[in-house]
Amino acid sequence: MSELREFCPRCGDPIEEREEPLPGAPREKDAVLCDACYFEDFDFVDAPERIEVMVCAHCGAVYRGNRWVDVGAKDYTDVAIEEVSNALGVHLKAREVSWAVEPEQVDQNTIRMHCQFTGMVRDTFLEEEVVVPVKISRQTCKQCGRKAGGYWASLVQVRGTERVPTSDEDARAVEIAQEIIADREEAGDRGAFITETQETDEGVDIKLSTNQLGQTVSNRITRELGGRVESYPTLVTEDGDGNEVYRVTYAIRLPKFTQGDVIDPDDDDGPVLVTSARGNLKGTRLATGEQYEARFEEGETPPATKLGTVDDAEETTVVTVEDEHSVQVLDPETYEAKTIARPEFFDPDEPTVRVLKSRAGLHVVPDDAVEK
Template sequence: MSESREFCPRCGDPVEDREEPLPGMPREKDAVLCDACYFEDFDLVDAPERVEVMVCAHCGAVYRGNRWVDVGAKDYTDVAIDEVSNALGIHLKAQDVSWAVEPEQVDQNTIRMHCQFTGMVRDTFLEEEVVVPVNISRQTCKQCGKKAGGYWASLVQLRGTERVPTADEDARAVEIAEDIIADREEAGDRGAFITETQETDEGVDIKLSTNQLGQAISNRITRELGGHVKTYPTLVTEDGDGNEVYRVTYAIRLPKFTPGDVIELDDDDEGPILVTSSRGNLKGTRLTTGEHYESRFEEGETPPATKLGTVDDAEETTVVTVEDDHAVQVLDPETYEAKTIARPDFFDPEKPTVAVLKSRAGLHVVPESET
């Protein structure tokens, strides 16, 4: 650049020509200074004297602004780097800026951040280093405080109709609840958590942080396991705005019969049914013929019937002879007498043995895939 006829008002040295601002734009007041005087007061980086970071000692969330934020940091050094990065300011005139940071762990609650910066200003290469102490204080966030205090807003109760839920049903209900919580957490919902899971003699109880979770979980359980749900709200308090606050119990009643049960329908003489589904209308397979069965719409998932046993009660026995398309002779697994019983479609005549269930309704072949 060529020298202008302007002189630095601070030292009197000539000032190089500068690019004039666009029409209507104010001229930078420091533009009249020479480079030496300009850089005397120039700071490439604006850094705070220290950074205070509040973290939850239980979940690692960081308090920013007026709320707790899950940052997903591996340790507090990552948190310190992020907080210092957000607190630093780079001069607007700097170009081609790059920086690096080297953390120094002073003690359990203090990390000293050594930050090196480079950039171009007035065609001049600048380097600057700042040291920012980060003080970490450990608190308990609102959600962890609720968890520790046993807070809950909804209760999902898993119960059976005229029976106790199986261990698999209890376990699956808890798994469904955990899956929904995980999905909510991944979406950033810090208020979603399971307060307590309790096994009772009648089935599992799941306490949850919100009523919406109770509704979502009970709906998914009944979609998968069948049954129905009823809600029982209880007024517990009022919030600061005078709104009523309710706790809601979601009482799930699972179907009377489950897949694998063998039942005998009331007022029906066509033979026992192996239940294959209890969602919606009960569905199954006739053990006498192998035909598909589905209850009438008004009977739903629990038609009038008596449970004879389950496929787990079936025993393997010897096939004596295949008499015709509708009958087969097998050995009674208890008395070892040869008995002629119904031959259903799923019976395999090529196999020397077959699984049979003995009940008050007699002896019946059970599908091999169900045993």
């Protein structure tokens, strides 16, 4: 009796014996075909005819899905390789697959990707090459468009209380904003940017891309430099969904006194060299060297009169140390010998000392009392 054999239903040729599927397992309709007929319709690699990559001509971001993404590529060849890699597909039945991509720069906007694939199907070694042209299309992303158009949503105004902020305070406020933006960008927030910084006669203005950024920047500035902040929203328009859109001005008022000021608090204990205005007002009593601290009540500076700054102090000669509480120095203006208070920070071995002359009298000023 002759042995039964299977035949290919398409060409009629006998089919070599192959492993049968397990009982109950589905059997593919093409499984009954011989190898020749099977590979006639077999697509080893699925590749698009061409790929268009939209990149921002200003920042290099790539448009993927429905948003712009910072990819950090060195050039657009890296971007093209990644896009092609994501678009290519290999048949699920292929095993031991390996592949490589070789880019060919055709012109500034076109890269031809040569993709080589190898794999095993039905114990048959397959090799295929596909060529996918990648077209680079340059556009302007939403972020760069907003920057170029001067878009802003919040304005941070740095001002002083009964004074103009120092150049160091203005510079530090801008640095704080830049540091926050850098942190947001590192975290992938493409919508965070500084639109403009402007120096005015009253202080620096910082325009930012979102209201939340304005609040964050303002809070950090006041936390570091002291003072208080108030917000003033202004309705500017409605979005496509009918939601009201506001611009918010964050008005910062730095403390009346700042590091390096010499003030006379309303407590009859003598002048104070201010060392910090963060949180509370802190300083050093010039008459004794004792530490001074006063709370800001609801953001208001404790009552005091400004006598000058540490930069107003002048170097003068120490005539004699009279006792543990007093020292005699030359008045830097009249050159008269005057006896003044000897604070704890006074060094009796030094032949000269810095003093500040004000309406409160003559006082020794320390060289290293101000926080750096």
